[in-house]
Amino acid sequence: xxxxxxxxxxIPVTLGAFQDVELRYLKKICFSGxxxxxxxxxxxxxxxxxAKFVNQxxxxxxxxxxxxxxxxxxxxxxxxLPIGMPYNNYRIFLxxxxxxxxxMGEIGEICISGPILALGYYNDWERTEKSFVINPxxxxxxxxxxxxxxxxxxREDGLLEFHGRMDRQIKHxxxxxxxxxxxxxxxxxxxxxxxxxxxxxxxETIYLFYSGDIVKRALTIELRxxxxxxxxxxxxxxxxxxxKLANGKIDMTTLKEEM
Numbered sequence: 001x002x003x004x005x006x007x008x009x010x011i012p013v014t015l016g017a018f019q020d021v022e023l024r025y026l027k028k029i030c031f032s033g034x035x036x037x038x039x040x041x042x043x044x045x046x047x048x049x050x051a052k053f054v055n056q057x058x059x060x061x062x063x064x065x066x067x068x069x070x071x072x073x074x075x076x077x078x079x080x081l082p083i084g085m086p087y088n089n090y091r092i093f094l095x096x097x098x099x100x101x102x103x104m105g106e107i108g109e110i111c112i113s114g115p116i117l118a119l120g121y122y123n124d125w126e127r128t129e130k131s132f133v134i135n136p137x138x139x140x141x142x143x144x145x146x147x148x149x150x151x152x153x154x155r156e157d158g159l160l161e162f163h164g165r166m167d168r169q170i171k172h173x174x175x176x177x178x179x180x181x182x183x184x185x186x187x188x189x190x191x192x193x194x195x196x197x198x199x200x201x202x203x204e205t206i207y208l209f210y211s212g213d214i215v216k217r218a219l220t221i222e223l224r225x226x227x228x229x230x231x232x233x234x235x236x237x238x239x240x241x242x243x244k245l246a247n248g249k250i251d252m253t254t255l256k257e258e259m
Contacts, residue, residue, distance in 0.1 A: 002026065003056075005033035005248040006040070007194070013043045014193045014211065014241065023048055032056035032065050033249060035162065035180075037187040037194065038075045045074055057083035057162060061131065061146050063116040066090040067160055080184055082159040083152075090114045092160060094152055099136050107163050110152040111135070113145040151178075170199045172206060173230045179206075182233065185226040186210060189219060194242050196250055197233060200259050208233035209255050211241050235259075 009031055012018065026048055036055060045053065056065035069084030086092045094108030095101060102108035113135060120128030135143040151163035164180030171177070182197040191214025198207045210219070216236045223232050237258065243251040 001028035001030070003030040003032075006031050006036045007034065007244060007248040007250065009044065010037070010040045010194055011241075013040045018043060018047045026051050028052045028054065030054040030056050030065070030068075032058065035184070035187070036081060037192070038077055038079045038081075039187065039190070039192065041071070041075050041081075042077070045071075055081045055083060057160075059112075059146070059148055059150075061118045061148075062090065062112045062114075063118065066112055066114075066116070067092060069159065077188060077190065080161075080187075082155065082161045084159055089116055092152075093137075094154060095137075095147075101137055104154060105156065107151050107153045109166060110148045110150045110160070110162075111145045112148060113143050117144060117146050170201075170206075172199065172204065175228075175230050177206070177231055182206065182208065182223075182227065182231055185223060185231075186219070188226065189214060189222045192219065194250070196242060196252070196255055198252070198255060198259060205235055205259075206231070206233040207235045207237065207255075207259050209237050209239055209242060209258070211239050 029044065029051055041053065053071040055069040055071060057067045058065035065087070067083045067086050069082050071081065075081070091113045093101065093111055095111050096108055117132065120132055131147050133145060133147065135145040149166045151166060153161045153163055155161060164178050168179045169176060170179060179197040179199060183195050186192050186195040186208060191212045192210050193212040195208060195210035198209070200207065216238055220232065220236060243254040245251050
């Protein structure tokens, strides 16, 4: 069994490692850290048909992964996996901006409670007081919760979906735009391995950085079929690979310098 970041699982697919290597002994692969592209997961499933794949979600402030979803089917190209159900000792709920509870099916901020929460941010009282607060909807006792800053939605079957970061929502051409929705659309296109959407507020320009073998023109045409015109990035840049931080996550700062 292994637990890797999505970026770590993407690298062997990008390099074509499965053409020369046969994996025989992996039985369980857990992944987290970012949204898993279906194009990457489908390759792993093809070469490890008997392995169990588990999509996990959880911020560092909640100690580790706090939700999980066991993938029991072969993913489709345009599929975005749910992040599932909470592990034991975690409680997950969605709140509106005024901290009231959302209705079933509505999008709200993902909040976490339980004995696994961190005490706060070291030597940063202001940030701690903003993110670790008392749940006003718990009347029986002062329940401490962590506000993740992530959007989520609970489906009718009880599974939790991830709907991007709250700080990734922009105002563009008079519309509210979720940059994560642009990335989700791009990840559905054959030939895209990884991608990141960024916004230059001064130039009012949406950028899309991606790695993969599809050419920019073809990608633009595909995105026009998947997104409203105002959401299609004006600047699309193809890179051999997206820059990474030491923890395996995409280096946003380096990409912003390319804008």
